[in-house]
Amino acid sequence: MPSLPPKHYAVLGGGISGLTTAWYLMRGAPPETKITLIEAANKLGGWIQTTRVGEEQVLFEQGPRTLRPSGLSGLATLDMIIQLKLTSSFLGISSSHSASKKRYIYYPDKLNELPSSFFGALTSLFTLPVLKGIIPGLLREPFVPKRKLHDNDKDFDDESIHSFVSRRINSHIADNMISALIHGIYAGDVTKLSVRSTFPLLYYSERKYGSLLKAMLVKSNKKNNDNIIPISHQDQILQRTLVEQNKELLKSVQGISMYSFRDGVEELVSAIESELAASEKVEIIRGQAVKNLSFEDEIQTIQGKRIDGIDHVISTIPSFELKKILYHSKSPSLPHLDYNPAVTVAVVNLAYDRPKILPVIGFGYLIPQTTPNNLNYGLGVVFDSCAIPEQDPKAPTVTKLTVMMGGHYYDDNNIDMENMSDEEILSQAQNLVQSHLDITAAPIHALVRLQKNCIPQYYVGHYGRMKQLHEAIKSNERYAGKLSVTGASYWGVSVNDCVLNARKLVENLLSNDFKDKETMGGTRKIITGLERVEEEENISF
Known part of the structure; x- marks a missing residue:
């Protein structure tokens, strides 16, 4: 040959x-x-940007801050980490950690802690404003008919995430809980993004089983090996290979919900x-x-x-x-x-020399599109020091936050970011945490980064x-x-x-x-x- x-x-x-x-x-x-x-x-x-500031060498992330070990894509990244010999720097966050269990949505004017357990869910479903109407919505969901194919063209069979969730559950959940989630992932507008391309599990659950709850019941049967989302032959082979090659690492990351370095x-x-x-x-x-x-x-x-x-x-x-x-x-x-456009996000890192400045502990909170008086175009706030304090060994008393603002709001409101200074963006972020978290102290360190066109909108x-x-x-x-x-x-x-x-x-x-x-x-x-x-x-x- x-x-x-x-x-x-x-x-x-x-x-x-x-x-x-x-x-x-x-x-x-x-x-x-x-x-x-x-x-x-x-x-x-690219958008992966880590900076240390001050004598304390406080670590700020202006882009992704944690990775998840789940799914085939999570396996692929873990495999790369092993090949790169990065496991000695690996910092895992367990599923029982407060940063994994405690997550919040700011609606309409307070933090709503999302349930992390079955018993917590039973209480939250009746008490949290953000989950209003979810019980009747879930009860009717199995009886909602499957949407007809768009013009009999399965390639363009699609709808917005908001349309899908409103149709199958109710609009309150779409407006509040789901729009907040979309702010956290895409900084996008829930009424415009594709359910098929952003939440394929939802889309294929309906297409394959006619109901989200039915799909969940089928998958809860451990004897059922059916995949809701189509998996190619290449993916099946790759998954088997990665599992076989990384058995020890996979054992070590069991019970870990996210990680960094x-x-x-x-x-x-x-x-x-x-x-x-x-x-x-x-x-x-x-x-x-x-x-x-x-x-x-x-x-x-x-x-x-x-x-x-x-x-x-x-x-x-x-x-x-x-x-x-x-x-x-x-x-x-x-x-x-x-x-598809790409949205711009203002990322503001704040460090306070106070160990207990936050009113709650957890990963942070997201802000839905329906939250009133969101004058600073807030998307969410991450409580960085709650999740991975090991990254700041020289600053054990420092509390770190990351405020994310803008996204689709900048486009929807024709905001001219080119003429907005870092000082103005920092002031907006401080106003937001003062309003939501009652933090009035001045940060000892702050970093502003305007990430232009950073997240594509499907x-x-x-x-x-x-x-x-x-x-x-x-x-x-x-x-x-x-x-x-x-x-x-x-x-x-x-x-x-x-x-x-x-x-x-x-x-x-x-x-x-x-x-x-x-x-x-x-x-x-x-x-x-x-x-x-x-x-x-x-x-x-």
């Missing part, structure tokens, strides 16, 4: 998706492979970056934004740098940025790259648009076999989602690019990174 020619992959973007993509390429591709990672900023990691989530970024920098296969280009993609063999940056001999481009940058590059390159347009119909994008890449001679996409714009915004999707893309590319044609039946597949849409082709609705 003749040897296959070496490949040169260009990875656009140095956030967690780009880093993970380059890392798996480095580990899995033949020695002669070349990998060029191009990042517009001078620093890698001693020096914050950015430790993950630093570990990947170190391995990439040490590899002869990899070149990292920082501070260079891509301007042109020829899809022949060349990339040009805005600063004038040219990268030649490119065989395959993997874009992990936001999809709307990819659209701009294709436009400037005079390349054929691809559908829907700029359909609007209703997202799945169908991704299928059309998948087909467009496959059918266009300019892109077929030369362009793949992954990252938060497409199939999930969490760190775990980004890691898993990057890993699967690389596995597909390497198995495709480095097998001879005879082994593959005479043809090679076109890998777009959007293969998830093919997994649902044979599902009966």
Whole structure:
């Protein structure tokens, strides 16, 4: 069998998706492979940003602060952590910890503690304003008819999260509890986001069983191995492999609901970056934004740098940025790259030199869209020092909070963030914690970061648009076999989602690019990174 020619992959973007993509390429591709990672900023990691401040070296997270070990995506990240030898820095938070059990919603003018146990739920269902009406809603839910397919087109069968929950339970729960949850994950508007793409468990529970409660009962039967959400053959194999390879770690994380590292989530970024920098296969280009993609063999940056001999481009940058590059390159347009907006979130870290300044303990609280007088556009507040005090050994008496503001509110109200100073944003955050938590003291440390366009918004119909994008890449001679996409714009915004999707893309590319044609039946597949849409082709609705 003749040897296959070496490949040169260009990875656009140095956030967690780009880093993970380059890392798996480095580990899995033949020695002669070349990998060029191009990042517009001078620093890698994207929205994962950890900073220590002051003499006490207080740790502030301006992006993700904890990761979850659950599900296939959680397994994929844990496996990466083992390979990167980060387990010695691992800080787990048990399911019984107050940060795991005690979570709140601020509605309408006070903190409502969400139930964490069956008996707690029995009381809360009758006493919490935020859960008003949930009992009659749940009692009627099994009798609510399944929604008819949208125009008999299962690709675009979708509705907003608010519409789904209002229809199957009631609008009060959608307005309050669910909108608060969406603020915490997407900083988005519950009336606009796709239930199919953001909460597939809800969507497929109805499609498969006709009822959420029926789906829960079926899954509670341990003898039932049926999956509510479609799982591809690739995912099944990967899950079995990861479980088999990481038995000891999985035992150690049993009973852990979330985790971080001693020096914050950015430790993950630093570990990947170190391995990439040490590899002869990899070149990292920082501070260079891509301007042109020829899809022949060349990339040009805005600063004038040219990268030649490119065989395959993997874009992990936001999809709307990819659209701009294709436009400037005079390349054929691809559908829907700029359909979904991304919201901007103001992240304000506050540290107080008082150990018991909070009125409650727990992970923090979220703010629903219906909370009145939300003049500072609050989304939620995290009680950082409650969750992982081990990150601040030099500051045992310090209380840390992170206030998140803006998101869809900035867009809905046409707020001009370009002209708002850090001082104004800090003042808004302090006003919010004073109003909600009665904290009037001045912080000893504060850090303001405006995270522009940081969270993509999967609007209703997202799945169908991704299928059309998948087909467009496959059918266009300019892109077929030369362009793949992954990252938060497409199939999930969490760190775990980004890691898993990057890993699967690389596995597909390497198995495709480095097998001879005879082994593959005479043809090679076109890998777009959007293969998830093919997994649902044979599902009966």
